[in-house]
Structures are given as structure tokens and as C-alpha cells.
Amino acid sequence: MQPALDLSMLDGWTIAALISGLGFTGALSGLLAGLLGVGGGIVIVPVLYWGLLLFGFPPAIISHLAVATSLAVIIPTSISSMRAHSRRGTVDRSLVKLWGPAVFTGALIGGIMSSFISGGGLRAIFGVVGLLVAVNMASPRHLVVSDHLPRSGWINRTMASVIGFISSLMGIGGGTLWVPTMTAFSHPVHRAVGTSAALGLLIALPGAAGFIWSGVGVADRPPFSLGFVSLPAVLIIAPASFLMAPYGARLAHALNARYLRLAFAFFLAITAGRMLMS
Template sequence: MELAFESSTIALLIAGMALTGMIGGILAGLLGVGGGIVIVPVLFWVLKTFQISPDHASHLAVATSLATIIPTSISSMRAHAKRGTVDRDLLKLWGPAVFVGALIGGGLAKVVSGDALRTIFGVVGILVAVNMAIPKTLVISENLPSNGFVNRAIAAVIGVISSLMGIGGGTLSVPTLSAFSFPAHRAVGTAAALGFLIAVPGVAGFIYAGLGVKGLPPGSLGYVSLPAALIIAPVSYLCAPLGARLAHALDARNLKRAFAVFLAITAVRMLMS
């Protein structure tokens, strides 16, 4: 049985979703990170505020974030492809493994608890925050592994974790590629395409996992909140250019440090919740 909301509560929910999209879009444009790393925790707290159980709120936040990534990743992928920054060879090597990993991650939503999702987000979020705060880029090797199996294993792990966190390709794949001395602009461009290959199977898995689950908000398709996705996606898309303009006016290093602190606090709060 779905939850019933009064009209005033629905209005507040709409406002909360719009605010989520605005924050996600601005920070995505400002810092070059995927909006999901912001959308998931903000949406989780918005849903919790309206008395949706933490277990359902975790799954809804992750699944809905993945749904919002689909249109933005297509737009970003096309823009990077026009500039020639999508590495097609890497996409052929990593793409299938990322897709399969994301599909596995989405399917795991049927057995993974809300506590586990928040733990994954919190732990990985802290690691990403530490990586952003370190002034020097971590370098493991001068080249990607020569072994195809190792490459596909790395890509599959990125797919699984990204799907379970509700994030696109950039948050994990860009620092991973940078650690193997992959050119930064090609890493970002290719990550946009990987984001699409994460979001589509991830959403499919979360829809399947949430079918028949009771206590979900009205308009939910499995664990995907369609009303939330339809509000967040366009608002985030429209606000991203504002963040990009701010990025040119502000110091990038200080911004990264500030976001690292924000992300660390957010991750810790997710772990505590």
C-alpha cells in the first residue's frame, strides 16, 4: 500500500526535490563532480523528513539519483564527444564491464539493506573526500594495466559501487584513471559515457528490486521515485551552467578543499544515520 500525502505535504516535497536538484546541479558544475554524490544524501534527508522509513529512503535516494543521471550523462557525453575527449578504445575496454557491474549493483538492491547502502556511501564518500583534499594526485602507474582482465575487473568494481551509491562515472573512474596517469580531459570525457552505462542498468536493477515493496511514496516505479526524478533532473540540468560560471570566478583549489570537507561531513552523517 502506497503512502498518502496531504496537498501541503506534497507541495513541500516538490520544493525539497527542486532544492535537491538545484544544489546538485550547482555543485556538479562548480566542482566537476557527478550530481549524484550530492543528490543522494540530500534526497535521503528530504525523504526521511517526510516520515519515509530510512530503509526505503536509502533505496529511493540511490535509485532516483541514478535515474536523473541518464539525461545529464547523455548531454555531457555528446558535448565531450564533439570535443573529441571521449576515448573510444577505453570505452570499448571498460564499457561492457561497467555495464555488467552496474547491473549487478542494481540487482543487489533486492538483498542489500538501507544500512548497507548508507555504509557504502559513507565509506566511499570519505575516501573520495580525502582524495580531493590531497593537493597532489595519487599516481600508481604511468600506464593502465596491460592485462585486459585486470582492466575489466577494475571497471566492474567501479560499476557495482557506483550503482549502489547512485553516482555516475566521474566520481570513481576519474580519480582511478588519473592514478594510472590517464590524460585528465579524456578521463572526464570518457567518464560521462561511463555514467550512462552505469545509470541505465542500475536503474533497471533498482526498479526490479523495488517491485511489490510496500510503503513507497506515490508515483514510485520500483525504488525509482518518478515525480522526484522529473523535478530533480531538469532543475539540476539548468543549474549546472551557473555552477560552471561560478567555478571560473572562484579559486578551484579552495573549492575542492571546501567540497572535500562538505563531502566528509556528509559521509560521516550518512554513516551515523
């Protein structure tokens, strides 16, 4: 069966607009990843979803394609953002060591299990969690549960694996969930943003690998796809995201991000709502 999109049928202007749109998406996702610690996937997934739908790909697979491609893009973006935050001393290495193995495992399980979850199921996960995150971002105060992390090792590992699992299925690097979790346990927000960049890499690598495995042999994927990962989209989005992430990290230390958080919460609420309605 032939893919839904025949590149030979597109004129030069359409191809240029497609490349420009993907490049802008990458730049915006990288900037937000460094600035707010939300993870660029929260922007990439809905843009790719609506784009793939517009070009006529089967609804049954476009959610998987959007999530998998987002995870692949997050790999270089996380590296770039992590290096920028590390230079400012805002990556909590002890926390990365504590949560890292469980995060990796949860994300890998999420990527592999994606083959058993429908496109509607992935959209529901993105929509519900996205709405909860939007409410949290719009809140004038951070929820504080405790002045320290849980002392139990298994509670920490369970919490980390669940976040890794959900983040993998949403196609996000985890900052969207890590930052509110860490601030709930009284971590300074800048340190939470920096640490989430490192943890995002431990989500994106196994998550993307799982989606590649689960997408092998699936019909009607875009040309030049590796499993559910669209390689052309990664090659366009990733460089722009990689380059912009350090600027976002720099702005995070120079700006009061309250109004930016409100604007993004509004955008996220609309996007998540539309994903649920679709």
C-alpha cells in the first residue's frame, strides 16, 4: 500500500512552506524547552499531528508518528539544554542518579507498549495530562507537598518510572511533568528546569527506540520513516530545536517567566482540548 503523501505531487511553494513550518516548530520547541522546562514535545506533538492529518495520513497511525518523531527530536534538544543548564550549575546530578534508571525503564516500556495503544488512546493521554499541566502552569502558586523528596527509595523509583512511562506515550521530554513534581518537593524552579533536561534524555532515547520497534512494518507511514519516526521531520526540526534551547536556558535566568507561563498555559489548554475532541 502506498503512503498517503506523494512528495512528487507537491509544488515548490508547498514544500518550502512545509520545511519552514517544521523549522519554526523546532525553534519554538527548543526555546520553550530551555525557557520553561516544559519539553519541546508539548509543541511538536500537536503540530505534527495536525500536519499529518492535513496531508491525509491514516488517523490510526498519526498519533504514533507524532509522538515517536517528537521523542527523536528531543534527544539532541535535551543534550543541548542539559549542557547549557549544567554550565550554570542547575543540574542536580544526585537526583538524576536516583531517578535515572527508573525513568529509562518506564520510558522504554511506554515506547514498546505503544503498539498496543490506539491513536485515540495516545490523544486521550496527551489531552488529559496537557489540561492538568495547563491548570498547574496558570496557577499563581506552585503546589508544595513537602520540603524534601520522599525518603523511601521505592517510592522515588515508582514515581520516576510512572513519569517516564507517561512522558514517553505523550512524546515529551518530561520537563512538563518533572518541573511541577520537583517544585512540589521544594526544589528551586531553575534547578528543576535544569535537572528535567537531563532526565528528558533518559526518556527520549528508550522511548524513541520503543516506537521504532513497534512501528516496523506498519503500512501507510510517511516516506523515509524508521518505525514510527519520520526521519525527514527529525532532520528539519532537530537542528532548529538544538540551536534555540541554549537561548531559552539563558532567558530562563534573566526573565520573570510568569506571563510566558500564562500564555503557554492558554495555548496548551486549547491544544489539549482539541486533541481530546478529535
